[in-house]
Amino acid sequence: MLSKIMTALRGGATEAGQTVVDSQALRILDQEIRDSENQLNKSKTELTRLMAQRQLNTDKVRTLEGKIAELEKSAEAALDKGEEALAVEVAERIVALQDELDAERAIVDEYAGSIESLRGAIRGTENQLRQLKQQVSVVKATESAQKAQSAVAARHSGQNSSMGSAMESLERIKERQQLSAAQMKAADEMAAEENGSTLDARLKAAGIGASERKADDVLARLKARKGTAQE
Template sequence: MLSKIMTALRGKANETGQAVVDSQALRILDQEIRDSEHHLKQSKTELARLMGQRQLNSNKADTLEGKISELEKSAEAALDKGEEALAVEVAERMVAMQDELDAERNIVSEYDASIENLRGAIRNTENQLRQLKQQVSVVKATESAQKAQSAVAARHSGQNSAMGSAMESLERIRERQQLNSAQMQAAEQMAAEESGSSLDARLKAAGIGANDRKAEDVLARLKAKKNTPQA
């Protein structure tokens, strides 16, 4: 059981860590690009150092080559004068310098190989960085567009929610008004029943009881009286 709990905790920690990475993905990507640019700058500095050191060794080799040429001329001059022992000594010096020259030339060749490899790595890194920056620009543009769309969707959802709430409020007001109207009608009916006016109205409607006198009725009665012969 304890093992399962620990596994669950590790899984939760991994999910949390992944969520943090996902939420900060663009920021992490920008930092990784800056790190790559820093490493590229360091590589260029190292390239400049190698090229400088290579030039120093090349200059040294050129100097040795010049000295060997001078010694060769001196050896020839010694032979011309019959100074063979001196010519041998010069030749031995030339051999030592030639060994040193060969070593310098080998060092220069190694520098050339290292410089060429480093230049290739720098070119590849620059191309990759350029492509990566272009892709990041597209990703950022897409991210901005999606955020804008999300904001519009959220506002639209909020508007729909507000509209629905307003309709509910309007319906509640109508229901309350209808209830108030029904209550007032019921109160008026109860008041009429208590005063008897309701009963009188029903009798009148049935043609029972006193009728309302009208001017036409009075005039008709007077005309009838006038036309009646007097006894």
């Protein structure tokens, strides 16, 4: 049981760590790119040092080659003069310098190989960094677009919620107004019943009681009276 609990805790810690990594993915990626650039700059500095060292050894090679050429001329001159012993001594010196020259040439070749290898690594790293930066730019643009879309969606959701709440408030106001109108109508009807106007209206509608004079009736009466006066 304890082992399972520890396993669960480790799993939770891993998930929490992964969540942190995911939330900071772009920041981590930027830092990793900066670290790569720093390493690239160090490699370029090392390349400069190797090239300078190769140049120093190349200069030594040329110096030794010059000395050997001079000694060979000296040995030839000694032989021309019959100075065999002197010529041998010069020859021994030439042998020593030739060994030193061979060693320096080997060092120059090693530097040349290291320089070429490092140049290739630098070119490869530069290409990878350039492609990586381009992809990061696309990822950042996509990230920004998605954040903007999320913000719009959130605002739209909030607007829909606010709109729904506003519609509910409007319906409640309408219901309250309708109730008030019904109450006022009922109050008018009760007042009419109290002063008898409602009963008069009902009698009039039934044709009982005083009738309302109409303009046609008045004209008919006036015409009839005028006709009687002419006779």
